[in-house]
Amino acid sequence: MSCRRFLSIPVLSVILVMGFVYYITVFVFIDDWVGLQSSAGTLNAFVFSFLAFLCLFSLSVCVLIDPGRVPASYAPDVEDSSWSHSNATETRKCDKCFAYKPLRTHHCRVCRRCILKMDHHCLWINNCVGYANYKAFFVLVFYATVACIYSTVLLVCCVFKNGNSYAGNIPIKTFMVFCGIFMIGLSLTLGTLLCWHIYLIAHNMTTIEHYDSKRALWLARKSGQSYRHQFDVGVYKNITSVLGPNMIKWLCPTFTRNTEGGISFTASRDS
Ligand SMILES: [Zn+2]
Numbered sequence: 001m002s003c004r005r006f007l008s009i010p011v012l013s014v015i016l017v018m019g020f021v022y023y024i025t026v027f028v029f030i031d032d033w034v035g036l037q038s039s040a041g042t043l044n045a046f047v048f049s050f051l052a053f054l055c056l057f058s059l060s061v062c063v064l065i066d067p068g069r070v071p072a073s074y075a076p077d078v079e080d081s082s083w084s085h086s087n088a089t090e091t092r093k094c095d096k097c098f099a100y101k102p103l104r105t106h107h108c109r110v111c112r113r114c115i116l117k118m119d120h121h122c123l124w125i126n127n128c129v130g131y132a133n134y135k136a137f138f139v140l141v142f143y144a145t146v147a148c149i150y151s152t153v154l155l156v157c158c159v160f161k162n163g164n165s166y167a168g169n170i171p172i173k174t175f176m177v178f179c180g181i182f183m184i185g186l187s188l189t190l191g192t193l194l195c196w197h198i199y200l201i202a203h204n205m206t207t208i209e210h211y212d213s214k215r216a217l218w219l220a221r222k223s224g225q226s227y228r229h230q231f232d233v234g235v236y237k238n239i240t241s242v243l244g245p246n247m248i249k250w251l252c253p254t255f256t257r258n259t260e261g262g263i264s265f266t267a268s269r270d271s
């Protein structure tokens with residue numbers, strides 16, 4: 001766990017954007033709409049503050065948690081069926097760490113080490129997204145999308161109520177138009193990222209595996225066969241392997257360690 005990871009311009013920019021969205025939502029949109037002193041204002045401010053806290057907490061988990069380190073003693077189990085089903089051309093030894101790589105592990109050039117079940121290296125959290133922090137990353141994107149859509153709805157309510165008074169005030173009108181474009185853009189970007197990761201989780205794929213599987217999919221389609229990802233064991237099992245077996249804890253950013261430990265995974269032909 002390294003707090004120094006927070007000291008990067010992209011991470012500080014994310015925190016700054018969070019602070020800006022929180023400020024305009026609570027002190028501009030809600031206050032101008034119903035007033036912070038009213039019961040509706042207090043309730044909306046409380047719900048939005050809770051969402052903002054969940055975003056900040058999930059971001060901290062993503063930044064601070066080690067995404068997944070390969071144990072120094074790791075050696076592949078040749079009896080493991082998922083190894084025998086794996087692509088024969090897959091490199092089993094990292095040519096940079098000179099150590100064995102478990103299945104789904106990849107070498108990150110930025111972190112300069114191998115990451116268990118690596119998804120991608122994310123600039124915005126100054127960390128890799130891997131086995132141990134993927135759930136926190138997904139939950140962060142989920143809460144951030146909900147918060148942005150919520151904020152956009154509050155902005156629309158505020159503009160509908162005060163539209164006439166804004167018309168004659170050019171600086172406020174310009175500021176509200178800027179906020180509208182900013183919030184809609186942010187909601188669409190985060191919403192697209194959320195849909196993408198829901199798709200990946202439902203198919204038990206990482207971003208790297210998705211791009212790797214494109215050729216296999218193309219070849220299967222060309223020969224008239226259907227393609228199924230190696231670790232795709234059905235939508236529900238795929239979801240529980242990432243978010244945990246307890247549905248109540250699916251949106252809790254803390255990691256649910258499963259029995260596989262990021263080293264071995266159930267292949268679809270095993271299930
Ligand atoms: Zn490596």
Ligand SMILES: [Zn+2]
Nearest residue numbers: 108111121128
């Ligand atoms: Zn990395």
